[in-house]
Amino acid sequence: MALEITAARPDPALLDLPWRIPLEEWPEDLLAALPRGISRHVVRFVRLSGRVLAVKEIKADIAQREYEMLRILNRMDMPCVEPFAVVSGRVAEDGTELDACLITVHLQFSLPYRALYSQSLRKGTATRLIDALAVLLVRLHLAGFWWGDVSLSNTLFRRDAGAFAAYLVDAETGELRPRLSDGQREHDLEIARVNIAGELMDLEAGGLLQEDRDPVEVSARIVSRYRELWDALTGSQLIADEERWRVDDRIRSLNALGFDVDELAITTDIDGTSIQIQPKVVDSGHHSRRLLRLTGLDVRENQARRLLNDLDAYTAGTGRQGEDETIVAHDWLTNVYEPVTRRVPRELVTKLEPAEVFHEVLEHRWYMAERAQHDIPIEDAIDDYVRSILPGKPDEQAVLGIDTQQLPVIAKSKGRG
Structure with missing residues (x-):
């Protein structure tokens, strides 16, 4: 049998690896010392051409199928490992056929x-891992992917500002469909609940589980967390034309659940306005970079997210989702952001920086709309904010923007006192 390598960009260095030797017998000098999870198959890490690769020994047809599935998931921007190649047609020195390698x-x-x-992890790690896995499962299900073997073992975790981000690492049982039925999603959930309970029991037996609760009870969190996220992300909402403030309310709820809004589609029908929101988990600093690219505004991350939420709502509310986003962003900057920040009287401009003023005006408008139960024009919100809220703020520019040349003078006056 001839050795066959399937890869989008084959690396000639692959031919230098000892494919005629079973994977579990590969020499130590080829291997990278990285922690491996529990797997039904032999898995080894090797260094090749400046990268680290995971090699899994598996039947050829399953390896090819998983390789293609991972390629599709990567094209869909799903959180999963990147497929590199499939090596099949392996034969040992004695002529014995060997399994392929993914x-x-x-x-x-x-x-x-x-x-x-x-490692030494604080209490609550299990629930944080389960939360991350629930987010991953929701994203996969929204894309039509049925996993079939959901577990902590088939997932890799990255630290993410005190929480964790989860990535699919084993897709050999998965199926991709246009849309998953409720029964298929529930089947995946039950598989997850049972597998996680067993994995936590195993940790408990080894004295590694920090949770004070029963592992079965902890594993049930995957079901409740998943359903909470799924309902928040897929539930339809009808609003009247004068209740556009509810769009902001929906975005706030998603942000509180740990999701950022990537797309906001608003369609009007005879019964009102239907809101459909597509979530996307984004990396640190994403919002400030995106806002700077679109508008030139250089602000902090939370401010940027708030401004981008308003930009996205403006885009959807004006029916311009299909237009070039830089053009729409320029119009938003000209017609919304700048008129609001310029409305601050000269004697109050030292109170807050413009981005924070805009953020607070949006907050103020939301509270006004919630009390009134109807939309409030942003012009009315900024006028009321300037009249009733901003004058009571401390002068942050004066506090934060002290001229350093004044410091010696300040020090001398204190010394004389």
Whole structure:
């Protein structure tokens, strides 16, 4: 049998690896010492051409199928490992046929759940891992992917500002469909609940589980967390034309659940306005970079997210989702952001920086609309904010923007006192 390599961009260095030797017998000098999770198959990490690759020994047809599935999921921007190649047609020195190998790119800074528990982690780690897995499962299900073997073992985790981000690492049982039925989603959930309970029991038996609760009770969180997220992300909402403030309310709810809004589609029918929101989990600093690219505004991350939420709502509310976003952003900057920030009287401009003023005006308008139960024009909100709220604010520019040349003078006056 001839050795066959399937890869989008084949690396000639693959031919230098000892494919005629069973994977579990590969020499140590080829291997990268990285923590491995529990797997039904032999898995090894190797360094090749400046990268670290995970090699899994598996039947040829399953390896090819998983390789293609991972390629599709990567094109869909799903959180999963990147497929690199499939090597089949392996034959040992004695003529024995060997299983094929699926090769994936090692996900940097990621760890299997058991490796995380080998470290000193604070209590609540299990619930945070389950929360991350619930987010991953919701994203996969929204894309039409049925996993079929949901577990902590088949997931890699990256630290994410005190929480964790989860990535699919094993897709051999998965199926991709145009849309999953409720029964298929519930089946995945039940598989997840049972598998996670067993994995946590295993940790408990080894004295590694920090949770004070029963592992079965902790594992049930995957069901409640998943349903909470699914309902928030897929539930339809009808609003009247004068209740556009509810769009902001929906975005706030999603942000509180840990999702950022990537697309906001608003369609009007005879019964009112239907809101459909497509979530996307984004990386740190995404919002400030996106806002700077679109508008030239250089603000902090939370401010940027708030401004972008308003920009997205403006885009959808004006029916311009299909237009070039830089053009729409310029119009939003000219017609919404700048008129609001310029409305601040000269004697009050030192109170807050413009981006924070705009954020607070949006907050103020939302509270006004919630009390009134109808939309409030942003012109009315800024006028009321300037009249009733802003004058009571301290002069932050005066506090934060002290001229350093004045410091010696301040020091001398204190000394004389």
